[in-house]
Amino acid sequence: MNEVLRVVENEVQLVALAIFVGMYLVRLNWLRSLRSPWETAAPKASAARGVLLSFGSVFLPWTMESTRKHFAVYVEFALFHIAVAIAILASFALPYAPQLLPQPVIYVSLFFLALGVVAGLIRIRRRLVNVNLRAINTPDDYFAITVVSLWFAAALWGLGTMSDLGLTVYFGLTALLLIYVPLGKVSHYLYMPFSRFYFGYTFGRRGVTVRKSQWRYN
Template sequence: MEDRFLEFVKFDLQIIALSVFALLYALKVYQLMKLPWPREMGPRRGSEELGVVYSFAWLFFPWSMSSTTQHLGRWVEFALYHLGAGAAILGTFTIPFWPAIMTRPVSLTMAALVIGGFIVGAIKLARRIIAPELRVVSTPDDYFSLAAVEVFFFFTAMALITEARGWMIAYFLITAAFLFYVPFSKISHYVYWFFARVFFGLRYGRRGIIAGKRA
C-alpha cells in the first residue's frame, strides 16, 4: 500500500502534468498560427527547402556559424547540456512506462549524461552571474530557469543512480512542477526555435544565402 504514493507521482501526476503542458503548448502554437505571416515573394534565387534543411542542420555543425566556430567550447556546452536534458526527460517516460529498458548500465549512462548537463549548468549559471554582457540582459527567469534545471538534473541523477523510492518520488514531483513551469519560462524556447529555424531557412534559402559554397 505504501507504494500508492510513488505510483501516483510516477503515473497519474505525470499524465496530469503532461496534459497541462501539452495544452499550454498547443495554445502557444495556436496563438502563433493565428497571426499573419508575411511570406517572401521575390523570385527564388536558392531553394527554400534546402534552406530549411540547412537551417536545422547547422545545430549539429559548430563550424556553420562564426559564433560557434569562435566559441567552440560554448557549442560543446550546448551539446552536453541538451544531452543531459534529453536524458533527464527520457527518464520521466522510460522509468514509469518502459521499466524493462532501464537496466543498470542504461540508468548509469543516462545518469552520466545528466551529470554532464549539471556541470555545464553550473558553468552557465556562473557565467550569467559574472559576465557583464549577460548580466545586463538577464531576468529573474534566466537565473531561476537555470537553477531549476540544475535541481531537476540533480534529482534525476540521484534517482537514476540510487533507484531509491525517496529519490524517485522527489524526481517525479520535481518533474511535474517543472512541466507546469516550463511553458511560462524561457525553457519553452524550443517551441519557438522550431518556427525560427523554419523562418530562417525559408528566407535565407530562398535568397540563396546559406546553401552556397564558402570562399
C-alpha cells in the first residue's frame, strides 16, 4: 500500500467524516431550534401505525401510485441505493475490518455496484432528456448524481482490482462526498426521516392511510 492511499484511507477519511458529522450536527441543531407544531385534534386513527406505514412504503412499492406506475424507476432507485449502502460500508470495512469482505462478499458487492453505476447513468440521462425534469433540476442535482455514480465506478474499480490507484480514487471520492453531502442535494438523507415521519404522523392520525374497519362497505 502506498503512502498516498494510506493517508487517503485513514487521515483524510477521518477528517472528512469529522467535517461531515459536524455539519450534520449543526444542521440537526438548527432543525431542532425551529418550532414544530403538533396536531392537537383528537386522532381518528393511529399516528404510530401511520408512521410505520410511511417508512414501510419505501419497501412496499405497490402502496404508492408513483411507484406502481413506474416500477422500473423504483427498481432503479433500489439498485442505486443498495450501491450507496455497499460503497459506504466498504469505505469502513476496507481499512478497519477487511475480514468482513471475503471473496464472495466482494463479488456480490461488485455486482450491485455495477448495477448502481448503470442506475446512475440512467438517472443522469433521464434528467437531461426529460423536459419536465430539466425544468426543476439544478447543477447541484446533476453534479450529485454524477459524483455518486463515479464513486460507484471507483468502488467497482478499487474493490475489483484492489489496486492502489483504484482504491485511492475511491477513498478520495468518498472524502469529497462526505464533505459535499451535507451541503447539496444528497443531504436529503438527513431530512427524509423527518419528512416521512411527518407524512405518516399526519395521514395516520387523520385516518387517511390507517383506516377503521367498521366502515368497510364491501
